[in-house]
Amino acid sequence: xxxxxxxxxxxxxxxxAAVLTTAPAFAMQVVPPGNRHAExxxxxxxxxxxxxxxxxxxxxxxxxxxxxxxxxHELMGKIKKISAAxxxxxxxxxxxxxxxxxxxxxxxxxxxxxxxKAASYAGESFRFAYNGEDVxxxxxxxxxxxxxxxxxxxxxxxxxxxxxxxxxxxxxxDGKSFPNNRFSAVFFQPCYxxxxxxxxxxxxxxxxxxxxxxxxxxxxGKLSEKDAGSVYKAIMEPDVSxxxxxxSIRRSIDDYKQIADMDISRNPGLTATLYxxxxxxxxxxxxxxxxxxxxxxxxxxxxxxxxLVNDKLDELERLL
Numbered sequence: 288x289x290x291x292x293x294x295x296x297x298x299x300x301x302x303x304a305a306v307l308t309t310a311p312a313f314a315m316q317v318v319p320p321g322n323r324h325a326e327x328x329x330x331x332x333x334x335x336x337x338x339x340x341x342x343x344x345x346x347x348x349x350x351x352x353x354x355x356x357x358x359x360h361e362l363m364g365k366i367k368k369i370s371a372a373x374x375x376x377x378x379x380x381x382x383x384x385x386x387x388x389x390x391x392x393x394x395x396x397x398x399x400x401x402x403x404k405a406a407s408y409a410g411e412s413f414r415f416a417y418n419g420e421d422v423x424x425x426x427x428x429x430x431x432x433x434x435x436x437x438x439x440x441x442x443x444x445x446x447x448x449x450x451x452x453x454x455x456x457x458x459x460x461d462g463k464s465f466p467n468n469r470f471s472a473v474f475f476q477p478c479y480x481x482x483x484x485x486x487x488x489x490x491x492x493x494x495x496x497x498x499x500x501x502x503x504x505x506x507x508g509k510l511s512e513k514d515a516g517s518v519y520k521a522i523m524e525p526d527v528s529x530x531x532x533x534x535s536i537r538r539s540i541d542d543y544k545q546i547a548d549m550d551i552s553r554n555p556g557l558t559a560t561l562y563x564x565x566x567x568x569x570x571x572x573x574x575x576x577x578x579x580x581x582x583x584x585x586x587x588x589x590x591x592x593x594x595l596v597n598d599k600l601d602e603l604e605r606l607l
Contacts, residue, residue, distance in 0.1 A: 556597030
């Protein structure tokens with residue numbers, strides 16, 4: 288237990304140091320546009336198998352979501368409006384949607400289909416739990432005590448996610464074993480893993496993290512882990528889902544500015560990458576530490592998902 292506490296303290300100190308360090312050599316830098324990799328990084332096998340299983344291809348899926356965006360003027364209007372509310376370029380939201388529907392799911396032919404899918408979840412009973420233990424009871428365990436009193440939903444659930452990674456993931460605690468998997472996969476979508484979660488493919492845990500920001504900017508009600516149905520409704524309903532997409536991108540941009548002294552707002556491939564992999568706070572801290580240690584500028588890199596967005600950027604920008 289002592290080792291775990293030390294590890295968590297070191298992680299917190301790393302992030303705090305990255306935020307507070309203001310050495311002139313690492314003043315705010317604008318990450319250049321384009322890809323750092325000449326060729327697309329490998330696409331994960333699960334995505335390849337899923338796409339082959341539906342007898343389609345990444346090219347066809349990309350073209351389908353691109354054509355949806357090009358033909359659905361109502362959807363494009365919503366994207367522009369929500370992007371303005373969160374102070375981001377709409378190309379970032381487009382990139383996130385294109386990436387999700389190219390590599391993770393197949394796009395519907397029109398926006399109305401997403402509303403119909405969302406309605407199909409209405410009235411169903413959901414709960415966030417693992418092996419009979421509700422997540423609300425799980426986070427009352429003493430390991431999570433240090434998260435109590437965190438000021439906002441992003442900080443609170445980030446803290447809880449860190450505790451999961453350090454204290455529970457792949458371990459046996461109090462006689463109960465826990466899978467070697469992400470907190471979000473174990474507790475927040477155990478019965479629906481792999482299914483569609485709306486236009487933005489928002490994860491329920493991500494929605495809980497961003498709840499305060501979305502409530503403040505868009506006026507939607509705050510979400511609670513005790514009401515899983517409301518969380519699913521938020522991430523399935525297209526208008527609300529778009530607010531969470533924009534909030535996620537806003538959070539990633541802010542994390543890199545505040546922690547790594549880097550402005551990634553001019554590189555949609557990077558924001559798309561972070562939308563795909565998550566954990567922007569920890570990734571920004573790791574990059575800041577690497578830059579401090581090397582004494583040179585190390586740029587963040589796109590993954591396969593973000594690489595596509597940057598590669599198709601001219602085409603995607605024409606949608607606007």
